[in-house]
Amino acid sequence: MPKKIIKRSFKHTKPYKALTTGMWQDHPTFCMVLGICSMLAITNRLDNAIAMGVGVTFCTAFSSLFVSIFRNTIPSRVRMLAYMVIIATFVICVDRFLKAYFPPISEAMGPYVGLIITNCILMGRAEAYAVKNGPWLSFLDGVGCGVGYSFMLVLMAVVREIIGFGTLLGFRVMPETWTNWVVMTIAPGAFFLLGVYLWIFRTIAKKTE
Amino acid sequence: MNSRGSKTLHIFIFVIVMGTVSGIFLVGVNLWTAPLIAKNEEIKIKSAVLDVLEIPYTKPDLLNVFQEKVREIKKERVILYKGPDEAVAFEFYGPGLWGPVFGFVSINSDLKTIRTIKILHQEETPGLGARIAEAAYLNQFRNKEFLPKLLFVPQGKSSAKNEVDAITGATGSSRALERLLNETLQKNISMLQK
Numbered sequence: 412m413p414k415k416i417i418k419r420s421f422k423h424t425k426p427y428k429a430l431t432t433g434m435w436q437d438h439p440t441f442c443m444v445l446g447i448c449s450m451l452a453i454t455n456r457l458d459n460a461i462a463m464g465v466g467v468t469f470c471t472a473f474s475s476l477f478v479s480i481f482r483n484t485i486p487s488r489v490r491m492l493a494y495m496v497i498i499a500t501f502v503i504c505v506d507r508f509l510k511a512y513f514p515p516i517s518e519a520m521g522p523y524v525g526l527i528i529t530n531c532i533l534m535g536r537a538e539a540y541a542v543k544n545g546p547w548l549s550f551l552d553g554v555g556c557g558v559g560y561s562f563m564l565v566l567m568a569v570v571r572e573i574i575g576f577g578t579l580l581g582f583r584v585m586p587e588t589w590t591n592w593v594v595m596t597i598a599p600g601a602f603f604l605l606g607v608y609l610w611i612f613r614t615i616a617k618k619t620e
Numbered sequence: 621m622n623s624r625g626s627k628t629l630h631i632f633i634f635v636i637v638m639g640t641v642s643g644i645f646l647v648g649v650n651l652w653t654a655p656l657i658a659k660n661e662e663i664k665i666k667s668a669v670l671d672v673l674e675i676p677y678t679k680p681d682l683l684n685v686f687q688e689k690v691r692e693i694k695k696e697r698v699i700l701y702k703g704p705d706e707a708v709a710f711e712f713y714g715p716g717l718w719g720p721v722f723g724f725v726s727i728n729s730d731l732k733t734i735r736t737i738k739i740l741h742q743e744e745t746p747g748l749g750a751r752i753a754e755a756a757y758l759n760q761f762r763n764k765e766f767l768p769k770l771l772f773v774p775q776g777k778s779s780a781k782n783e784v785d786a787i788t789g790a791t792g793s794s795r796a797l798e799r800l801l802n803e804t805l806q807k808n809i810s811m812l813q814k
Contacts, residue, residue, distance in 0.1 A: 485634065486630055486634055489631050489634065489635060492635070493634075493638060496638055496639065496642055499642075500645060500646060503646055503649070504646075507649055507653040507657070508653065510657045510660070511656035511657050514664065518741070575746075575747070593745075593746070593747035593748060596746035596747050597745065597746055597747070
């Protein structure tokens, strides 16, 4: 992460903060530790991870936007229900879109596209940020969290696909003599890898604080 | 009306409006994507049939090639696809070890030997059971006799005309595939010979 010297004025604006907190300071994975289930499940190949990242970013951004727009109309007693309906609407859109235009990716991700609905990041951002802030900031916050999450998905997938399949985006990168680590292609391998990443990033984060 | 009543009414109206609006929106999305999804599904199945019947095709004229060269025969809810060289293809669908297995198998015109197998969907363990879907594994089925029964034997020990290698470390998936293939082949072959 760059040091805070470039432009104080720009870096201290609210939109910038809203966008970047999700990418580093309040990173969904290594700070809030949310959305882990789907992360373990779909990061075995890079193309899946990218599709999932784009899907989650789209869903967080727009569900945050809409929650924020209606934040004064949503009765507080049914706010959870309202979040769920808004989130579910966007997730179904993503699911149908993938099925219609990218059938192979939709096939590979199986039920995990639909399960974005249960991804805690979306609910967490709606409850923690969107319901208290304006639409534009909430949208940026959603994008930031989505990008932060996607970044982590890609990091996981790169390592898992190279070690587990010997390929990257389907192209062979390891020599033919390479023995695939089967454990990396299944969820337990991802769990270990995630642990290592958490350790690395938390150590770095502590230093920058 | 007292404030409590109006609050409840507010919630009630809000929920109904929200449900209706998002429902209408999703109906729209569905209307827009449904034909595309149905077409993808059709392309997936037809390209798999052409693959197992080993009819060459290019992506743009897939549907034309299919219409020209493949005859569909419907028998007792099963669709049999007949190629120009009298080879027959049909789908198989059933439980694997962890989830459903779905694919197509074609048999040669002698109705005794397998030509090709293609697995479109499986949820077996990646790197172990999932290898049942790899071409390298499925190639060994070529020209194997499936009558009276296809036998899966330990890896590297297949010798007879009706024996194929199982996958070491994926006994469950191998057994499931063995049962599934035998069931489907036997059922459909008896239907064909009638």
